[in-house]
Amino acid sequence: SQTIHQWPATLVQPVGSPLSLECTVEGTSNPNLYWYRQAAGRGLQLLFYSVGIGQISSEVPQNLSASRPQDRQFILSSKKLLLSDSGFYLCAWNRAGTAARKTQYFGPGTRLLVL
Amino acid sequence: LAKTTQPISMDSYEGQEVNITCSHNNIATNDYITWYQQFPSQGPRFIIQGYKTKVTNEVASLFIPADRKSSTLSLPRVSLSDTAVYYCLVDNNNDMRFGAGTRLTVKP
Numbered sequence: 001s002q003t004i005h006q007w008p009a010t011l012v013q014p015v016g017s018p019l020s021l022e023c024t025v026e027g028t029s030n031p032n033l034y035w036y037r038q039a040a041g042r043g044l045q046l047l048f049y050s051v052g053i054g055q056i057s058s059e060v061p062q063n064l065s066a067s068r069p070q071d072r073q074f075i076l077s078s079k080k081l082l083l084s085d086s087g088f089y090l091c092a093w094n095r096a097g098t099a100a101r102k103t104q105y106f107g108p109g110t111r112l113l114v115l
Numbered sequence: 116l117a118k119t120t121q122p123i124s125m126d127s128y129e130g131q132e133v134n135i136t137c138s139h140n141n142i143a144t145n146d147y148i149t150w151y152q153q154f155p156s157q158g159p160r161f162i163i164q165g166y167k168t169k170v171t172n173e174v175a176s177l178f179i180p181a182d183r184k185s186s187t188l189s190l191p192r193v194s195l196s197d198t199a200v201y202y203c204l205v206d207n208n209n210d211m212r213f214g215a216g217t218r219l220t221v222k223p
Contacts, residue, residue, distance in 0.1 A: 032209055043215040044159070044202070051209055059210065090158045094211065103149065104204075104211055106158025 002027035006091050006107040013114055019064075019078040021110050023091030026072065031093040033074040034104070035066055038088040050074060051096065086114045118142075119203045124218040133190045135217050137203030140184050148179060148186045151202045153216070159202060163188070193221045 003026045013019060025031050035047040046059045048066035056066050063082060067075045074091060091107040120138040127133045139148070147166050151159035163170055165177040165186070176189040190197060200216040 034211060036213070043200075044213040046210065046212050049210060057210070059212075088156070092158065092211075102206075102211070103161045103164065104151070104159070106160065109156065109158055111156070 002093075002105065004091060004093055004105060004107040006089075006110050008110060009108065010111045011113070013081050013112065015083055015114055016080045019076070019081050019085070019112070021076040021089055021091075021112075023074040023076075023107055024072055025093045028072070028093070028095070030071060030096045032096055032102075033068060033072075034092040034094075035074065035076050036090040036092065038090065040087070044090065047076070081114045083114050086112055088112075118205050118212065119214045121201075121203055121214060121217045123215065124220070126220050126222060127193055128222050129194055130192050133193050133197075133219060133221075135188045135190075135201055135203075135219065136185055137188070137205075137214075138185050139203070139205040142183050142205050146183075146205050148177065148183075149204045150175070150177065150186075150188045151204065151213075153200045153202065159200075159213070162201075190219075193219075195221050195223065197221050 034049045036044045050068045094102040149164040150162045153159040170177045178187040202216040
């Protein structure tokens with residue numbers, strides 16, 4: 001069966017510090033990978049998605065970046081965090097191939113608080 | 116542009132049937148309609164998916180009219196534990212964008 005891991009689970013960082021959140025998927029190959037952010041009481045904002053190693057699509061211009069160094073690893077980074085970067089960060093995957101009928105599988109999330 | 120429109124919130128009582136409607140006027144031929152449920156501090160999880168007419172599983176039913184421009188998630192006999200945010204997703208591309216969702220509150 002497939003599983004998706006995220007770490008850390010929670011993180012408190014000062015403004016201006018760097019960020020690295022990691023997501024890994026097990027039990028599948030060549031998944032599409034996604035990073036979402038959810039502010040308190042709000043919906044999901046798609047930040048990045050990747051259909052393969054080294055292939056990153058950015059949805060929202062911002063101080064965040066994403067990388068996919070391995071097939072089942074997706075990393076969200078920032079060189080300098082802003083207060084507005086606080087939120088709940090969710091990684092998700094779905095199967096490669098035909099886009100229709102895809103189901104998103106989400107990780108447990110990382111709650112980030114920037115002070 | 117948002118691909119789906121849902122009510123922001125709904126209230127219900129235990130034991131009632133709840134119907135949440137999603138509008139997707141620009142749905143494409145290849146699009147499927149998928150509903151997710153999200154509890155606080157958790158990622159969304161899949162509830163049900165359909166293309167047309169009616170789909171039913173152990174937790175919900177999904178009604179899709181012939182023109183497919185809307186869909187209705189039906190939750191039979193809700194309980195307090197069904198309090199959550201419900202998202203309707205219509206997408207056949209790789210950019211899986213979620214809307215704002217509907218916050219359902221079930222009261223005793």
